[in-house]
Amino acid sequence: xxxxxxxxxxxxxxxxxxxxxxxxxxxxxxxxxxxxxxxxxxxxxxxxxxxxxxxxxxxxxxxxxxxxxxxxxxxxxxxxxxxxxxxxxxxxxxxxxxxxxxxxxxxxxxxxxxxxxxxxxxxxxxxxxxxxxxxxxxxxxxxxxxxxxxxxxxxxxxxxxxxxxxxxxxxxxxxxxxxxxxxxxxxxxxxxxxxxxxxxxxxxxxxxxxxxxxxxxxxxxxxxxxxxxxxxxxxxxxxxxxxxxxxxxxxxxxxxxxxxxxxxxxxxxxxxxxxxxxxxxxxxxxxxxxxxxxxxxxxxxxxxxxxxxxxxxxxxxxxxxxxxxxxxxxxxxxxxxxxxxxxxxxxxxxxxxxxxxxxxxxx
Amino acid sequence: xxxxxxxxxxxxxxxxxxxxxxxxxxxxxxxxxxxxxxxxxxxxxxxxxxxxxxxxxxxxxxxxxxxxxxxxxxxxxxxxxxxxxxxxxxxxxxxxxxxxxxxxxxxxxxxxxxxxxxxxxxxxxxxxxxxxxxxxxxxxxxxxxxxxxxxxxxxxxxxxxxxxxxxxxxxxxxxxxxxxxxxxxxxxxxxxxxxxxxxxxxxxxxxxxxxxxxxxxxxxxxxxxxxxxxxxxxxxxxxxxxxxxxxxxxxxxxxxxxxxxxxxxxxxxxxxxxxxxxxxxxxxxxxxxxxxxxxxxxxxxxxxxxxxxxxxxxxxxxxxxxxxxxxxxxxxxxxxxxxxxxxxxxxxxxxxxxxxxxxxxxxxxxxxxx
Numbered sequence: 001x002x003x004x005x006x007x008x009x010x011x012x013x014x015x016x017x018x019x020x021x022x023x024x025x026x027x028x029x030x031x032x033x034x035x036x037x038x039x040x041x042x043x044x045x046x047x048x049x050x051x052x053x054x055x056x057x058x059x060x061x062x063x064x065x066x067x068x069x070x071x072x073x074x075x076x077x078x079x080x081x082x083x084x085x086x087x088x089x090x091x092x093x094x095x096x097x098x099x100x101x102x103x104x105x106x107x108x109x110x111x112x113x114x115x116x117x118x119x120x121x122x123x124x125x126x127x128x129x130x131x132x133x134x135x136x137x138x139x140x141x142x143x144x145x146x147x148x149x150x151x152x153x154x155x156x157x158x159x160x161x162x163x164x165x166x167x168x169x170x171x172x173x174x175x176x177x178x179x180x181x182x183x184x185x186x187x188x189x190x191x192x193x194x195x196x197x198x199x200x201x202x203x204x205x206x207x208x209x210x211x212x213x214x215x216x217x218x219x220x221x222x223x224x225x226x227x228x229x230x231x232x233x234x235x236x237x238x239x240x241x242x243x244x245x246x247x248x249x250x251x252x253x254x255x256x257x258x259x260x261x262x263x264x265x266x267x268x269x270x271x272x273x274x275x276x277x278x279x280x281x282x283x284x285x286x287x288x289x290x291x292x293x294x295x296x297x298x299x300x301x302x303x304x305x306x307x308x309x310x311x312x313x314x315x316x317x318x319x320x321x322x323x324x325x326x327x328x329x330x331x332x333x334x335x336x337x338x339x340x341x342x343x344x345x346x347x348x349x350x351x352x353x354x355x356x357x358x359x360x361x362x363x
Numbered sequence: 364x365x366x367x368x369x370x371x372x373x374x375x376x377x378x379x380x381x382x383x384x385x386x387x388x389x390x391x392x393x394x395x396x397x398x399x400x401x402x403x404x405x406x407x408x409x410x411x412x413x414x415x416x417x418x419x420x421x422x423x424x425x426x427x428x429x430x431x432x433x434x435x436x437x438x439x440x441x442x443x444x445x446x447x448x449x450x451x452x453x454x455x456x457x458x459x460x461x462x463x464x465x466x467x468x469x470x471x472x473x474x475x476x477x478x479x480x481x482x483x484x485x486x487x488x489x490x491x492x493x494x495x496x497x498x499x500x501x502x503x504x505x506x507x508x509x510x511x512x513x514x515x516x517x518x519x520x521x522x523x524x525x526x527x528x529x530x531x532x533x534x535x536x537x538x539x540x541x542x543x544x545x546x547x548x549x550x551x552x553x554x555x556x557x558x559x560x561x562x563x564x565x566x567x568x569x570x571x572x573x574x575x576x577x578x579x580x581x582x583x584x585x586x587x588x589x590x591x592x593x594x595x596x597x598x599x600x601x602x603x604x605x606x607x608x609x610x611x612x613x614x615x616x617x618x619x620x621x622x623x624x625x626x627x628x629x630x631x632x633x634x635x636x637x638x639x640x641x642x643x644x645x646x647x648x649x650x651x652x653x654x655x656x657x658x659x660x661x662x663x664x665x666x667x668x669x670x671x672x673x674x675x676x677x678x679x680x681x682x683x684x685x686x687x688x689x690x691x692x693x694x695x696x697x698x699x700x701x702x703x704x705x706x707x708x709x710x711x712x713x714x715x716x717x718x719x720x721x722x723x724x725x726x727x728x729x730x731x732x733x
Contacts, residue, residue, distance in 0.1 A: 066575040067546075166665075180666045181439075210438040210602065212663045215646035219662065237576060240605075240648030244655055263652040279650070281580035283609035285632070286649045292587070293609065295580035299545045 025094035027054040028231055029078075029199055034091035034101075036070075036077045043304040047073040049255035050091075052333075055248075057198060060225065060232040062246030062263070064239060064278070066300045070255040071235045075201045078233075079118055080108035095199065114144040117197035121204035123184035127176040133160075133187045134172035141194045159190040163220060182213035186220070193224060200225075201233045206241060218244055239282060243267055251275050254301050254311035257333060261340035271342040271351045273316045276359045291362050310345065318346055318354065391465055392426035393596050394450065394564055399423045399459035401445050405671065417670050419445045421620035422459070424697070427613075429563070432590065432597040434611030434628070436604060436643070438667050441617040443600045447566045450598060451485050452476050463564070481511055484562035488569035490549035494541040500527070500552055501537040507559040526555040530585060547578030551585070558589065568600045583610060604647050608632050616640045619670055619678040622697055626704035634713040636706035639679050677709065685710045 025032075036048040048070040055061050063071050076082055078093055080100055093100040095116065100108055120126040128136060137156040138149065145152070153172070160168035163186040176184055185205065192200060202221065206214035222245060225232055234245050242249055242263070249266040251259040251274065259272040270276055280294030298315040301307055309327040313319040319326040322345035331343040336351075344351060400422055405415040420442040427433045435443045448454040450461060452468065461469045468479065487493035494503055504523045508515060515522040524534035530551040541549055550570070557565060570586065571579040587610065589595060601607050607614060608628060615625040616637065624637040635641045642661040649658065663682045668674055674681045680690040689709050697707040700714045 066577060182666050210667075211604070211643060211646045212438060213666065214648075215660070215662060218648070238648065239576070239650040243650045243652045244648040246652075267650060267652050277577055281577045282650060283580075283583065283603075283605040284650075285605040285608055285644065285647045286651070286654065292584055293580035295584060296577035297581075299547055299578060300575070 022092070024097055024099070025054070025092075027094065028057050028096055029055040030092075030094040031074075031078070032092040032094070034074065034077060034093060035089070036073050036082065037088040038086060039088065040304075045303045046255050046306065047303055048077060049306075051252075051255075051257055053250055053257065053260065055199075055231050055233065057231050058225070058229045059247045060234055060245050062234045062236065062242035062249045063252060064236065064242050064249060065252035066237065068300050068303060069252040070303075071237075071252055072203055074252075075118065075203050075233060075235055078199075078201065079112055079116060080105070110144075113140055113197070114195045115197055116199040116201065117192035117195070119185075119189055119192050119200065119202040119205045121207055123181070123188045123208075124176065126188060127184065129176055132173050132175055133179065134174075137172075137187070137191045137194050140191055144195050155194065156190075159194050160187065162224075163187070163190045163193075164216070165190070181209055182216065185209060185213075185217055189217070189220065189224075193228070196228060197230060198228075199231045199233070201235070203235045204237070205234075207236070207238070214241070221245065239267075239278060240285075251278070254306050255303060256311065256343070257341075258312065258343045259341065260333070261337075265337070265340045269340075269352075269355070271336055271340070271348070271355065272312075272344050273318050273346075274312050276355065277315070279363055280359065294362055310343070321350065322346060392462075393429045393464060394598070395426040395460075395462040396446075396450065397424050397460040397462070399446065399449060399461065400457045401442070401449055401454060402457045415671055418620050418673065419670060420449065420456075423617070423620075423622050425615050425622065425625055427564075427596055427598060429596055430590070430594050431612045432599055432610055434607035434614040435598060435600045435617065436602065436607050436614060437617035438602065438643075440619075440667055440670060442620040442670075443617050444568055446617070447485075447568050447598065447600045450564075451483060451566055453485075477511075481507075481560040482563045484557045484560070484565050486550075486554055486557050486565060486567040486570045489573050490546050490553055491573075493553055494549055496541055499538050499540055500532075500544075503541070503552060504555045504559060507556060511560060513560065522559070523555075526559055527552075529558065529589070530555045531581075545578070546574055547581055550574060550578075550582050554582075554585065554589075558593070561593065562595070564596045564598070566598045566600070569602070570599065571606060572601065572603060579606070586610065604644060616643065619667065619673050621678060621707065623679065623708070624704075624706040625697070626706075630701075630704050634704075636700055636704065636711040636713050637679075637708045638683050638685050638710075638712060640706075641712055642682075677707075 032052050034048055034051045038045040038047060051074060053061065065071050077089060082089060089101055091101060095111065134153065134156050137159060138152040141152045141155055157168045157172050160172060165171050165183055165186055179187060206217050209217065218241065221232065234242065236242055246263045249261065249263050250257050251266065251272065253274050259266060259270065259275050266275060270279060277296035281296060283293060296315050301311055307314050309325065309329055310331050313326040316326065325345040331345050333341045333343045336342045336348050399420055401420040403417040403419055404413045405417060406412060407414045423446055425433065435446060437443050445454065449456045452471065456469060460467055463479065463483065501520065501523050504526055505519045508519045508522065520537065524537060527534055527536055532548065532551055541552065544552065571582050574582060583606065590597065599607065599610060611628050613625065614628055614631045616623050616639065618639050624631065624635065624640045631640065632644065635644055642663050645659055645661045665682060668681055676692050676694045677690040680686040683690065695707045695709045697705050699705045700711055
């Protein structure tokens, strides 16, 4: 709690989840009303527009949503990787008692790698082609640990072995192009884990991989989490991957969270029409769907010019059942059950009825 | 039945069980591929001497009947895209035969192929790179008419506008450029171009993998509607096994250039016989947290071996948990183990056929089947 020097403001009503307070957070990671806007010639792109959540150690939060919903911008924001000259970041990000939005770049840089690390989607472009895999892991380790090259090299070999690279003492001197896609992703995980980070952000970690290799990587992430008790944010558009790994799930649309709950709640008792749409669009491997797929009409909104009211209203088949509130007011995220939050104007009973009568039979 | 080297002739005509398998699989197949191979030379040195061969596709046989959808699945590098390109005649095959409507088109020249291009069309994976950014939608979708010198009743513009409507776009989009459209809309433009000349066979190489799930569902439904409306035949190449289950009537699984299993959709997904198919299916994450802990998981070790130097005999033996000595010495032939269900394995799963039967069948088949 080193950074608790800012004056406490009065909380201005509303549910605690979405209130921007300034008391230091007791959660391991907490986002409070995070906004990340990019001013452009065409207008302000509101990639993330008021996102709040908490995450504890040992838990995995899955963030799902379509392209342009703000998933990746959020993760880069937590790591402080947005260039502050062209991104406007506001709100609060508390990581283990430290507030990151107001922290200096140097402060964030010291935490990055050591306390929080990221696994990127495309390991080929995230690694430097000119340096050996080992050299890149060694460099990352020595930035944060005052050790000799020999010690760091031994650590790198250890890490490569831990993530299942065969003959790590030989492969440590290979270049990224000499690794296969799956091995590169493992090497990147080794690099991300080399300083035992407590928060691991995985942004589409398996999207570029074949399904058999994806299964290996997901197993690996799961095992490593048990070993290190780290908190994981798993960003993906693949609902299958989310269901495999996540304890909690957060659904994003147009830069905001529209539903959040445990994986069981979001997959089995979803309450937001957009979540229904995502589940209805998905072909299933485990059973045959005789019904046609139920696509969401239209396409994701422009982040410069979000629809007024609920951003989902132009695509929502139930928007006409809210007495016009869907087009007038932006719905707040409200609890519909303990820990299950939904941002929708439909009355809770009505939502549950629609889900039971119309949606569930078609899934 | 649907493959050329069916040894179990007598029972071969029994329709496979399956709730909504389409019945039409009688008569001549629209497309028949027999023992198709594509070997790429690897050259080295100043004289470009050939030092090795990549056997990208190494003896693939299947057939597709009119109005049906064949799904071709496998990991990257298994040869599925190469197979699709050979069917399209974008690549010349090294050996083997491709028959379209009973005509052997394998050695057709470019010129002879040209009229046939009307009947065989392709949908590409990436809707961003498959449309020329400097041409309008009208020019892109109308190009096939010009190339084939086809006169339409009310002019090309009218025909293009009808096509745009058919795929769910608006006729006013005629004068716009590709960059004005979203990914899903671009894929629709590509599909409109594909449909322009009313093809009979469409080879779709990863038609939805670049799209978001909600838009992907729109395009999948569109492909299904068009198939019903225009009696199209599809060969869909995809790595997403859930999408393939949804749209295919029959599914072929490839591994390192070989077909390891081919069966009717429900048969394959519910009773996979080849261990590779089983492993592939068990690796797909299922969007249901309740199933997370009680699914059978088969984890293959390592990556797919290099096609430059594939393992001898059964190419899957290096990663297979059932592999015995015979798998390293004798290549298992693709044999029909139950009606319409063929697998190439010495120790197949989900079948009553015993190992000795498989070996016996292998002995019968091997003289003609490579």
